[in-house]
Each structure stands twice: as C-alpha cells, then as structure tokens.
Amino acid sequence: MTEHLSTAEENYIKSIYHLQQSESVVSTNEVAARLNTKAASVTDMLKRLNSKQVIHYEKYKGVSLSIEGEKIAIDIIRKHRLWEYFLVEKLQFKWDEVHEIAEELEHISSKQLVERLDNYLGYPKFDPHGDPIPDSKGHIQFQEQISLTDLTIEKPATVSAVVGSQSSELLELLTHKNIGIGTRIVIKRKFSYDNSMEIETNDNCTFTISKELAMALFVR
Amino acid sequence: MTEHLSTAEENYIKSIYHLQQSESVVSTNEVAARLNTKAASVTDMLKRLNSKQVIHYEKYKGVSLSIEGEKIAIDIIRKHRLWEYFLVEKLQFKWDEVHEIAEELEHISSKQLVERLDNYLGYPKFDPHGDPIPDSKGHIQFQEQISLTDLTIEKPATVSAVVGSQSSELLELLTHKNIGIGTRIVIKRKFSYDNSMEIETNDNCTFTISKELAMALFVR
DNA sequence: TAAATAATTTAGATTCGCCTAAATTTTTAT
DNA sequence: ATAAAAATTTAGGCGAATCTAAATTATTTA
Numbered sequence A, B: 001m002t003e004h005l006s007t008a009e010e011n012y013i014k015s016i017y018h019l020q021q022s023e024s025v026v027s028t029n030e031v032a033a034r035l036n037t038k039a040a041s042v043t044d045m046l047k048r049l050n051s052k053q054v055i056h057y058e059k060y061k062g063v064s065l066s067i068e069g070e071k072i073a074i075d076i077i078r079k080h081r082l083w084e085y086f087l088v089e090k091l092q093f094k095w096d097e098v099h100e101i102a103e104e105l106e107h108i109s110s111k112q113l114v115e116r117l118d119n120y121l122g123y124p125k126f127d128p129h130g131d132p133i134p135d136s137k138g139h140i141q142f143q144e145q146i147s148l149t150d151l152t153i154e155k156p157a158t159v160s161a162v163v164g165s166q167s168s169e170l171l172e173l174l175t176h177k178n179i180g181i182g183t184r185i186v187i188k189r190k191f192s193y194d195n196s197m198e199i200e201t202n203d204n205c206t207f208t209i210s211k212e213l214a215m216a217l218f219v220r
Numbered sequence C: 001t002a003a004a005t006a007a008t009t010t011a012g013a014t015t016c017g018c019c020t021a022a023a024t025t026t027t028t029a030t
Numbered sequence D: 001a002t003a004a005a006a007a008t009t010t011a012g013g014c015g016a017a018t019c020t021a022a023a024t025t026a027t028t029t030a
Helices: A007-020 A028-035 A038-051 A069-090 A099-105 A111-121 A168-177 A210-218 B009-019 B026-035 B037-053 B068-088 B099-105 B112-119 B170-178 B211-216
Strands: A055-057 A061-065 A158-161 A184-191 A198-201 A207-210 A217-219 B055-057 B062-066 B157-162 B184-191 B198-202 B207-208 B217-220
Touching: A007 A028, A007 A038, A007 A061, A007 A069, A028 A038, A038 A055, A061 A069, A069 A099, A069 A111, A168 A210, A198 A210, A207 B055, A210 A217, B009 B026, B009 B037, B009 B062, B009 B068, B026 B037, B037 B055, B062 B068, B068 B112, B170 B211, B198 B211, B211 B217
Parallel strands: none
Antiparallel strands: A055 A061, A158 A184, A158 A217, A184 A198, A198 A207, B055 B062, B157 B184, B157 B217, B184 B198, B198 B207
C-alpha cells in the first residue's frame, strides 16, 4: 500500500485527522498551531503529502485527508491508544503520564506487533483516557455521552457537555472546581447516602461533588 | 547529561560498541560495513559524535567510545534486549522474529518506561538469544562459556569458541555444517544412546551433530 | 467597494544524514 | 624504501524538514 512515511509525515496526518473532527476542511495555520511549527513549514509538507496522495490539498483552499490518509491516521491512533492501554494496565503508569511515551511508540511500524499487542491486552475498546481504540479494520466504536452519575467507578471519562450551562450559579461552581468541557474525570468513590461522589480530575485534584452537579455533567 | 541523540547517532554508537568487543579501536570502514552505509558518511558522523564527546576520534586513527558513549551504548542495548524479551515472553513471537522490531523499540527514550518494563518482566538476565541484559546501572552479567554438551535444551546460545580449531578436519566439518563463531544454536533434542544432539541454527537449519563435535563447540 | 488586515505561499537559508568522486594519508608488498 | 593498493577524508551535492522574511491571495471592515 503506502511505501513508507516518516514520523513527521505521520504526525501531520494525525493532526489533520484530529482537526477534521470539528471542521471538515483544515487550515494551514491550524495545523501549524497544533504541531508547534510555522505556517511555511506546513505548506511545504502539505505539498509533499499531496504528491503522496494521502491528502487533498489546493493552494489557499485548506486541506483534508484522502481515504488512504484517513486509514493511516486511524492506524496511528490505534497504535497510540493500544500503547497507552498497555502502559497503564501492564506497567502501572498513571493515565496522565502516558501520552508522551505513546507519541513515540505510535510510530513503531510492525503490523504484527500491533495485532499481537491488541490480542495480549484482550482487545480493549477504550484507552485509559476514555477514547475509543480503533479495531484492526479501522472501525471505531461509537461513543455515547452519559451522565457522570452513570459513569463506572475508576473509568476515566471526558466532560463533553454541561446541561444548563447558561446558569451563572452552575458556571460559578464549575469555575471554582476548575471543571469544563474536556476536563478528564475519574470517579474514585460513590457515596450512596447522598449520591455524592469523590472524583479526580486532570490536574490531579481529588474532591467531592454533589449529586446535582454530577447530573449536570455529561461525559464520554 | 546528554542533550538528545538522534536515532542515527544512537545506531552509530551501538555499532561502535559492538565492534569494540573484538578490537578496542574501530575503523571507519568497519562501521560503514556494519551500518550498510558509505565510509564518507561515517566520517561525517564521527566528527559530529566527537564534538558531542561521546567518542574519541582522530583523523585516520579510528574511533572508540568515551565513557559517556559507552553508557549510552549499554543503555540502548539494555532497551533492545528487554524489548526482545517482552516480545518473546509476552507477545509469543519466535526468538528469530524480534530483532527488527527491537531495533525500533530501542530508540524509545523514556527512562521510566524501561525501568517499569524491566520490573514487569521480572528483571530478566538474558534475552531470547542468550545475550545478557544490562541492569539499570549498566552492569552486564558475566557470561561464562560452556561446552555445547552442557547447554540446556531449548536455550539459545552463541558459538563463542571452537577447541582445536587448527584441525583442518574440524574446519571442514564446521564449514560443511555452516557453523562458526557467532552462530546461534538451540538444542532441540539430546539422544542419550550416543550423546548426539539435534540442533537448530541461525539460518533455520535443523540437523544432528555428534558428541565429538558438541564437545568442541563452546557457547555462551 | 476599496483599503486594511489576516492567512497563506514563495524564496532563500540551515541542519542532518546521506551520497559520489576526487584528494589525501596509511599500509602493504615488491 | 618506494610504488601500488587500500583506507580515509574532503569537497560538493541532494532530499527532508525546518526556519525567517518577503510576496501574494483571501477576508474583513469601514
């Protein structure tokens, strides 16, 4: 299929894939920002990737992945998330320590390695951050939003929505607790007496939230 | 300590380390041959590594590793062999399938990853090829030579010496069986009737050798 | 809609790691 | 010991991936 891609090329493809989740066509500047590089460098690379058929690119018109490019992106993400799972489940890393290491491991090329790792790990469906792990055919499990109330204990999740987020009282509370869209949450304990729960967030804070607040937070 | 080395730089250091096992000073051409590259490229790189203090190098005088360089080499070898052990023990690869993959994995930089992997694997002392795995302080277990006669069944080993290798009859036999210093051997079966044994080598050949030949071969 | 601003691309350098061909140094052999 | 051979280095170039500064195109706004 594809000859061989450099680490840099793979990182561009991955970035474009992630940026495409919100808008289908991605700008040069957005890629530059995500990769901490300069727009001129991005233009250079887009030309190269375009000639390799992994993206659709026209001057001044933005970029999107080709079918081939999307396959490559999903494959990299699969590797990244499987390695993260490995690091947490087998090597006892904390879920917030593994990203950097997985950024390196995701570029290891052996197909066989990935398949065997997947098998060894028991074909996990979600990584330690709660993100879905694509299967060997590139299929990604649809991920529903659920109320934080219904989240399994110890299973990390990401805040994806806040119901009633127009209320300033709620916002005040969220600001105080430093919770927002994208905040990673793990439930450490649930107290049945008042349905409050102890949670741990991104920034390694552990504290208790009320049933009312938990009901307002949606996670995936 | 060391800022950061590229994969290419690490590979040069590793090659020089291995070549130094036989002769303490290594030539440009030897490095070129080992890395499948050209002498001119090696000269380039030696200049760079010299300025980074990881080697001792003088024009036309050959190269050797500095103390720092040796530490780096041992660290890379440690990673390589731990990953090989992981691939065979945990992911069920065959011992002759893992080298290439480990060549990639050995460049993953996280110190913590290596330590945790080592712990997870139970601090193995030898890799699946029978080579010693340096510990976290860089100490390498001394490996005695034993006669092939005394080698445990199924335990891979490397031919490290041939007693009576001046005899042309022995050489004739060794040449015919394609066995020499460095040949990897695994004993598959031992026959007590005549103390002959069935062995498997490097090149995936399986055949029987006599007690006399086994006694002449020393392995580690 | 025309000017100002923002986004993007081009032009021209730089570093890394490699190459070939030519020059130089070292080693070997006569 | 000197000529021939082998090893090594230098010179000059190339592609990948980056950069800055300048030019160009697109978008916004007055």
